[in-house]
Amino acid sequence: xxxxxxxxxxxxxxxxxxxxxxxxxxxxxxxxxxxxxxxxxxxxxxxxxxxxxxxxxxxxxxxxxxxxxxxxxxxxxxxxxxxxxxxxxxxxxxxxxxxxxxxxxxxxxxxxxx
Amino acid sequence: xxxxxxxxxxxxxxxxxxxxxxxxxxxxxxxxxxxxxxxxxxxxxxxxxxxxxxxxxxxxxxxxxxxxxxxxxxxxxxxxxxxxxxxxxxxxxxxxxxxxxxxxxxxxxxxxxxxxxxxxx
Numbered sequence: 597x598x599x600x601x602x603x604x605x606x607x608x609x610x611x612x613x614x615x616x617x618x619x620x621x622x623x624x625x626x627x628x629x630x631x632x633x634x635x636x637x638x639x640x641x642x643x644x645x646x647x648x649x650x651x652x653x654x655x656x657x658x659x660x661x662x663x664x665x666x667x668x669x670x671x672x673x674x675x676x677x678x679x680x681x682x683x684x685x686x687x688x689x690x691x692x693x694x695x696x697x698x699x700x701x702x703x704x705x706x707x708x709x710x
Numbered sequence: 711x712x713x714x715x716x717x718x719x720x721x722x723x724x725x726x727x728x729x730x731x732x733x734x735x736x737x738x739x740x741x742x743x744x745x746x747x748x749x750x751x752x753x754x755x756x757x758x759x760x761x762x763x764x765x766x767x768x769x770x771x772x773x774x775x776x777x778x779x780x781x782x783x784x785x786x787x788x789x790x791x792x793x794x795x796x797x798x799x800x801x802x803x804x805x806x807x808x809x810x811x812x813x814x815x816x817x818x819x820x821x822x823x824x825x826x827x828x829x830x831x
Contacts, residue, residue, distance in 0.1 A: 628817055628819075630819070639800070639822055640800065690818035695758050696741070696804060697743060697755045698745075698753070698802075698818075698820055700751075703752055
């Protein structure tokens with residue numbers, strides 16, 4: 597069975613500094629991996645998706661993630677944080693079963709200090 | 711944005727009452743899912759549907775039932791609501807592999823509705 601571990605429940609950065617949100621996954625196959633963002637009291641927005649086409653994936657709002665199979669990691673990065681990036685971020689893996697349900701990590705709350 | 715709506719968006723109810731949440735899509739996608747979101751757990755699968763009248767359980771299905779009598783609607787019912795069912799509920803839809811090939815979308819990507827915040831007192 598697949599699983600996702602988000603290594604930090606909270607991350608705090610200063611505006612203009614880099615962001616790193618860490619995610620490790622466990623899967624017995626070549627997975628589909630996603631990062632979703634959720635702003636307070638809002639729904640889920642897809643940031644980016646990895647589907648084996650390229651290991652470095654670019655998403656919206658300047659975010660990107662690199663798939664590293666040898667490390668089973670899919671960390672999310674952004675060169676320069678903006679106040680509007682403050683939100684909760686979920687790393688997600690898709691099941692390799694017919695139902696293709698998504699398995700979510702427990703989330704990382706990103707704070708951006710002025 | 712994918713055409714997914716959920717109703718109601720907010721609901722407060724009392725323990726022991728029945729509650730039905732509705733998910734409606736205009737995309738004609740075959741697969742639909744219900745998840746619940748609780749602090750520290752991300753989203754967890756309650757039930758899913760792989761076609762009209764075809765549904766199956768997820769990991770946290772106890773106390774919930776679903777129905778899908780037409781492609782566009784997927785209903786989630788709490789037969790007798792309990793305080794442990796206070797949560798935010800999200801519906802999601804997904805294309806089939808054939809549809810992904812045609813649309814150029816990402817395999818296994820799910821599109822989420824806006825969520826329903828349910829409080830059981």
